[in-house]
Amino acid sequence: xxxxxFAWVRERIGKSEEExxxxxxxxxxxxxxxxxxxRGEGYAYAFEKPAAIRAALDRVHxxxxxxxxxxxxxAFFPPxxxx
Amino acid sequence: MATIRVQREDFDAGAEAAAxxxxxxxxxxxxxxxxxxxxxxxxxxxxxxxxxxxxxxAEVARVAEEVERRWPLLGLTAIHRYGRIGPGERIVLVAxxxxxxxxxxxxxxxxxxxxxxxAPFWKRAIRPDGVAEGWVEARHDDDRAAARWEAGGG
Numbered sequence: 193x194x195x196x197x198f199a200w201v202r203e204r205i206g207k208s209e210e211e212x213x214x215x216x217x218x219x220x221x222x223x224x225x226x227x228x229x230x231r232g233e234g235y236a237y238a239f240e241k242p243a244a245i246r247a248a249l250d251r252v253h254x255x256x257x258x259x260x261x262x263x264x265x266x267a268f269f270p271p272x273x274x275x
Numbered sequence: 276m277a278t279i280r281v282q283r284e285d286f287d288a289g290a291e292a293a294a295x296x297x298x299x300x301x302x303x304x305x306x307x308x309x310x311x312x313x314x315x316x317x318x319x320x321x322x323x324x325x326x327x328x329x330x331x332x333a334e335v336a337r338v339a340e341e342v343e344r345r346w347p348l349l350g351l352t353a354i355h356r357y358g359r360i361g362p363g364e365r366i367v368l369v370a371x372x373x374x375x376x377x378x379x380x381x382x383x384x385x386x387x388x389x390x391x392x393x394a395p396f397w398k399r400a401i402r403p404d405g406v407a408e409g410w411v412e413a414r415h416d417d418d419r420a421a422a423r424w425e426a427g428g429g
Contacts, residue, residue: 196327198325199325200409228341231341251291251329251384252333253393262404265329267330267395269327269395270397272391272396272397272413273412274391274395274398275391275396
């Protein structure tokens with residue numbers, strides 16, 4: 193699946209997008225956050241407070257317990273500050 | 276029915292609001308809201324607005340659909356800009372048309388409250404010396420403002 197990152201999540205990870213191939217044990221958005229956190233310092237910093245992270249699956253907001261199976265694109269970003 | 280735009284360019288707020296009533300005899304009320312960039316007492320030279328290109332327009336459209344389900348509207352326009360925006364410049368417009376002012380005021384406010392908490396945009400403040408100050412933090416007040424529409428209130 194493709195992962196895209198925005199705002200300070202993007203800055204901390206150091207890239208705006210990448211391809212991910214998580215193992216089958218990674219079933220939900222929350223699992224994916226934990227799995228990504230182990231990929232290095234930038235990821236650990238970006239995801240240090242999981243409650244501060246918002247996610248979307250295929251461009252629709254998704255909760256931590258949402259299943260990632262079948263999703264083509266996952267996005268991680270901070271709470272929105274538009275308007 | 277809704278007009279949704281996510282764009283770098285400025286917009287003509289008056290023309291957008293007027294267009295909602297143009298050529299119609301059933302519109303009794305148009306309410307529009309324009310959000311501007313403030314200079315925060317001289318501490319801010321500009322805002323840099325990042326957005327999620329694939330999702331921003333779709334999410335604004337989903338929010339608009341919810342607002343249209345809730346209120347009997349005759350028209351709805353939402354425009355949100357991205358990129359660098361200086362003090363005094365427009366950031367966002369919501370405008371709604373209805374038969375009566377009550378639903379027009381309420382729908383415009385609900386639309387704006389939902390846009391703030393759901394549309395994938397992120398603001399970064401640029402200081403007068405050109406340094407990026409950091410990302411604007413989400414406000415709990417905005418979450419509360421959006422949540423009050425969910426309880427069926429408003």
